[in-house]
Amino acid sequence: MVFVVTHWINLVAMIILIISGIYIHFPFVGGLEGICRGAHLLFGFVLFFNCVFRVVAAFFVKTSPTGGTREQVKDYKTWLPQADNRHQALEWIKYYLFLRKTHPLGAKLGVPQKISYLLIPVLIVLMFITGLCLWAPVMNWAPLAALTNLVGGAMSMRIIHYFGMYVFIIFMFIHVYLANVEGFAPTALMFIHKEHGGLIYDPTVHDIVGEDNDVKAGEKC
């Protein structure tokens, strides 16, 4: 449940950061500069600290290692390579490219999915640091100034920060698409924590062992 909240915070913070960031890049209408800069700053910190909290919480909160089971393990284990992920990277890509007819068996997160999600905290930290390099009150702090010099000046830093936004946007497009194209169950789970029945997958034998048709969507097992 705690990750439903962090996901909501991510969503709201990213949307606000993107809109206010585009405004700061070019103020397309008058009058909002102060609001946009304030919001950009505030939600930049919100996104960063939410990310830190999310990573730390992964070591304390338990979640299912895979879809379709009631077993739970420490969340961070579901982010590391799992036995279920082995030899399935190529299969997932083949599935996405219509090169195979059946859905690959896998852990909660498929291999391409897991790698791309793991890059998001990296991107958030990168955006946080490049953002600080452009923020006047701290831009002269020696490590940040050195980083700005390293990339070739403030203009290059701005462009890196700007391109980072497009990486977020592209990720969000793909993420929203893939999460919903096969039905809205993942979205219902993520946003309102609505669980669903269906196949029972057993993480000890790495196989689908049953069906949970008795459970109406939303009921707890």
Next chain:
Amino acid sequence: MENQAKIADFDSILESRGVTRRDFLGLCASIAAAAGLSQMAIPRIAHALEESVIGAKQGALYPVIWIEGASCTGCTESFAQIETPDVGAIVLDLISLNYSETLSAAAGHSVEEAKAQTIAAGNYILVYEGAVLKAFEGNALRVAGEVGTSALVEAAESANAVVALGSCAVNGGWCAAHPNPAQAMGVQQYLEEVGVEATVVNVPGCPANPEWLMSILVDVVVMKDVSLLLDRLNSENKPDDIFGQTIHDNCERRGHFENGEFVYKFGSEEEAKGYCLYPLGCRGPQTKSNCGVVLWNNRRSWCVQAGAPCIGCCEANPANPGDNWVQVNTPFYKRMRDLRIGDWLVQPTVIGVGLTAIVAACLVVHGFGMKLTGRMDGGAPFEKIRKWDAKHPEKSIGKYDLTPEERQALAEKDCGHAVSLDETRGGQS
């Protein structure tokens, strides 16, 4: 030395320039401000000026050699732009400009000899204007039969301080912009490369503001204390009091920025109202300089007051000729620089929006594929057995040969409502 200027009487100088004692003390206050000193230093400056200019005790003015590198002499023009003999001009009388290609009355052999004598005598300041051209063994720039690079090294070796004046001298400036065939670079970087130990003071700007140079000369020439100058330098050897804050931070139009009142077009009503020039590509937010405080042309105005967005001419990283202000700021009226891919110049927005659009289009096409293959309702059926497991049964990851009883037990363990799929498994409900 015979060729050094001497000034006999400080008061008569002031009088001949039409400067009162009050003006003079006002000058001392502005010098203190320019040099980053507190108001407590004013009497000390006044005393130092009197001592120095009268020349009664020392009798000689501080020698300065001013060498033109790959320059347009714009910084000299800027420095010589003082039209009327005002208080600032008197400070100029503090130095003995022994060599300057642009300003010296002498020319040819005699002026080259004056330079050689000054270097031999030592105890002088070198002002170097323009970029250092390294290509063609320095032959891209030749003066009086000597290559430019060796002229710099010769003069820098025995100088008390080397002032790299203007963005070109700091890191090559526009001379170092792509493709930079002459391998232009800054004074500090070149001297480091050839191993000349020198105190380099970087004063960027295109041109450099005369008051910035004045504040440096005051530290060294008048106060006779190089540590005053060294204390002011930041990690890029620029005086931090001048180049420590962005133009944006001290801009007179900053209030309009915060209120979101912008000029989007030259000649518009907003421009007449003096709104912020940010959408017209103003580089104030990323350019560090005190232009808006010191102002230009005898403190009359400056670019932004005159209605022109800052083009970031003070951007110059002495260690990186690629970070020159023309390279990182053109086109000036766009919010971002152009990126160069081969011979193609492109705005970052084109790349960002282009990639996003391509991804979006791919997703739409993929969506039709999902519809056609019937995967939109819960996806394709799950594989009965992993492909890899089928090929490597001895190392299989999954166990597929469970008895119906084992399967039932596991299904019930995972969920009390579950029923074993047994033979019918292989489709998501």
